[in-house]
Amino acid sequence: MAPPLRLCFIGCGARAKAYAEAAARHPSALSTAAVADPVASQRADVLALVPDQAVMEFNTGEELLAAGKLGDVAVITTQDRFHYRQAKLALHAGYDLLLEKPAACTAVEVHELVELANSLGRRIVLCFVLRHTPFYRKVKEVIDSGALGKLVSIQATEGVEPWHFTHSFVRGHWSRSTDSTPMIVAKCSHDTDILSWLVDSEWVEVSSFAGNQWFRPENAPAGATARCTDPCPHANGGCAYAAQRYLTDKKQPWLPQVMSGWASASDTDILEWLRQGNWGRCVYHCDQDTPDHQVVSLRFASGVTAQLLMTAFDQGRRIRIHGTEAVLQGSMHADGIEHRLELRHHDGRVEEIEVEDPGGNGYVGHGGGDDALIATLHEQFTAPGPYDNHHFMAGHLIAFAADTAARTGLAIYLSHPTPH
Ligand SMILES: NC(=O)c1ccc[n+]([C@@H]2O[C@H](COP(=O)([O-])OP(=O)(O)OC[C@H]3O[C@@H](n4cnc5c(N)ncnc54)[C@H](O)[C@@H]3O)[C@@H](O)[C@H]2O)c1
Secondary structure, three states: OOOOEEEEEEOOOHHHHHHHHHHHOOOOOEEEEEEEOOOHHHHHHHHHHOOOOOOEEEOOHHHHHHOOOOOOEEEEOOOHHHHHHHHHHHHHOOOEEEEOOOOOOOHHHHHHHHHHHHHHOOOEEEOOHHHHOHHHHHHHHHHHHOOOOOEEEEEEEEEEOHHHHHHHHHOOOOOOOOOOOOHHHHOOHHHHHHHHHHHOOOEEEEEEEEEOOOOOHHHOOOOOOOEOOOOOOOOOOOOOOOHHHHHOOOHHHHHHHHOOOHHHOOHHHHHHHHHHOHHHEOOOOOOOOOOOEEEEEEEEOOOOEEEEEEEOOOEEEEEEEEEOOEEEEEEEEEOOEEEEEEEEEOOOOEEEOOOOOOOOOOOOOOOOHHHHHHHHHHHHHHOOOOOOHHHHHHHHHHHHHHHHHHHHOOOEEOOOOOOO
């Protein structure tokens, strides 16, 4: 095997930690050359995951990228709004990229990144980790085996789960599309990518409807205060979203994702952090612009149609794939089950399909997708022959088109970038 690829982490937050931890399990394939983050404790957390390596430290990704080429792959895991600019800098600085989704904040910028990488002869691996999960790999394998006959339609659901929804999309990083990306892009570009990968045909038309049904001031319980710590009369029982739960049953896995230094924080420190920061706000009194439900309808060039439902009020991903010979149906992290997959033939036979256990807590590691993506990195970056940087375009473009469709009430007909 060629020498280990040297990774340079730009952003040392939750995703970087997951990837650094996974990379440390493949020392002959991956090493860490540099880390950049303005928060020293974030850098320290990633450095602790690669203890025996000589790693350079920088305050920002921009400083790292201005310091010459320090490694092979820039791992860009900053928040959405940084990706496009840092990705361009890194491509120009000579790096291949492991780039978090969404690649950029508009469809046009995503297109530009693909063109730039192609023109410079660089590779971008996009962190669409679901493609790497045993569950979706098996779904793809069954479709490709022909067991479904001719593919006709797909119904998919992404149940974000109410606490997760409020943590990320009401109180959290993705609550305002203007600071990050629209909900359907931030969360469901995974799903639109999976749909386009499974159907394996160009998409031609998207329509979509969305709304914020519940997390609005008029739905707050009587007397609810702007912050759970104000104090709110519903904080100790009665409200499922009381921020005090970050000290108890919702501490893991949620607090480590957003509170720097959480491991050594006392209850008093956490309460003070809730008093000051976004995650202590009443979920009915946030200024989010995210829908808590959205439906997306899709038509592909092959004639296949697909429907995606995103809802805050369900948990896990579900899929039903209708073919002329059989229906493949299954779910991941739904109904308290890691995954389930069955093939229901139209002649009445029903087959349980076995899916490899990803191990550990699949929900946190994206059903084994995080580890599997990292395990394939060396090969993806070094395999000889041409590389297709278009592989992540469709998932992004469909999601941006769905956002435009929901906001305008128009159906979007295209297979090239929608100005956003
Ligand atoms: N692939 C997936 O399934 C998946 C899952 C969750 C999040 N994400 C995406 O991953 C990205 C990161 O999410 P996260 O939860 O790790 O975010 P995070 O907020 O935990 O981490 C971002 C880090 O970037 C640092 N940072 C800010 N400015 C910087 C700069 N100029 N240079 C270097 N670092 C800088 C911050 O200090 C922070 O530590 C987001 O774009 C998110 O949408 C992808």
